[in-house]
Amino acid sequence: MLVVQIKPEEEILPKISSKRLFIFECLGCQEVYFPTKEVEKFIDNLKEEIVGKASLDYLCNREFVKEYIEGYSKQIKKAQIILVFSCGVGVQIVSSLLEDKIVYTCCDTLYLNGFQGLTVQEFNCDQCGECHLNYTGGICPIAQCPKHMLNGPCGGSQGGKCEVDPDVPCAWQQIVDRLAKLRRLDKLEELVTPQNWSVGLISEPPVKRLP
């Protein structure tokens, strides 16, 4: 859990209305910053049925999350949507392990000076401050696409590989495949408006986020 803030309710609530939910909450970096009270309040206010909730340290640790998913397999099976409260890395881990489930993050990950996560994993979060993972099936077009394409693949994606480095999978091929599997390709027809970079890692001078 890097520094996160809860997404606006109007961004989340319409997506989950009257669905059965399973919740993952990461407490890994809570000594740095985790809006514990806000998360609690957000969950308490939900009108939807919550079939289970797992609170764990370090949702960025894949093996650890795998064990939890096995432990909670019955509840997760019942759930229609998995809600995640964590940084972008945790969300990407969960959605990669639950490919046939709709996984939504409730958080935007913000930039934190000098802090890049504790457990090294295959997923990156650029702490861009405006999380797109709900739109892209849990695969990040900011951290994984060299052109930060937000509206689909560029013309150089071929055979599932990125034109910039043929050893690297094209993020957008993965996004399209994942959403096809979830039968949610129609989500990609929406126009995504330009990113607000002023809240992210690239902003200069770096935004100080430690409360």
Added chain:
Amino acid sequence: MKTKSKLERVLESGQFAVTGELGPPQSADPEVIRRKAKILKGNVDAFNVTDGQTAVVRMASWAACLIGKEEGLDPIVQMTCRDRNRIALQMDVLGIAALGINNMLCLTGDHQKFGNHPMAKGVYDLDSIQLVKMVKDMRDEKKFQCGEEMAVEPRLFIGAAANPFADPFEYRAARLAKKVAAGADFIQTQIIYNVDKFAEWMKMVRDRGLHEQVKILAGVAPIKSVGAARYMKTRVPGMDVPDSIVERLQGVPKEQVSKEGIQLCVDIINQVHEIEGVAGVHIMAIEWEEAMPEIVEAAGLLPRPKFVTS
């Protein structure tokens, strides 16, 4: 008419449009542009000038466009997101419109890794679709991206690119739909050598009714040598060159390869001309502008229509 573009007039009149391409020099020499413009004149309705194609430093697209305009041609400025953030993009949009350039092709841009300055910092503040929308809002709503208003809007005929040969193939028509929804008036496609696959893509485009909302110009290009065909087949991202194309060029004596390459281009123009929903061709005789008059004439696309434009 949305603009003073000659290309817009040709397309709106329902005539099969022809655009060409003019590669700007890797120098400050204006004579290269004038020479190439003279070759294109009378053979095209408008011409594109690339914007740092393959991320190699060349003369700015708008500057070369202006020189071509002085030669009496209708320029299409290419604008990429690789080197400019939204502030620079909007400043260029205003300047380009003020210079009397009427067409703009909006692109994300080739990644800097491929060019002669791979150490450069890429910008990619916007993607091509967001750029199309921004230019449309500037033109039709008189609004900057931030929402503030302007007094005099840039009257640009807005283009975008489409690559029917990139993956994921099934998503390519959806991506075109997004470009149309964002405000594209015309589309220029990647160079077509695989006509069957292009036809398959056009079917998906027609199934969505997109050919009625946007003017689609099919991209074609002559090939000068067998080596060039092989290079495009293996080294250029997003290209689809079937073996049959390479074999056709290999099948003629060496001194006739370039002639065959021109004939191949003419054949492809004739084939795409027959496909429903194709409104014109974009002929990219890159660094081979001399081939243009022959191609256009052999494809029966002369004379080009005349319109009085300012």
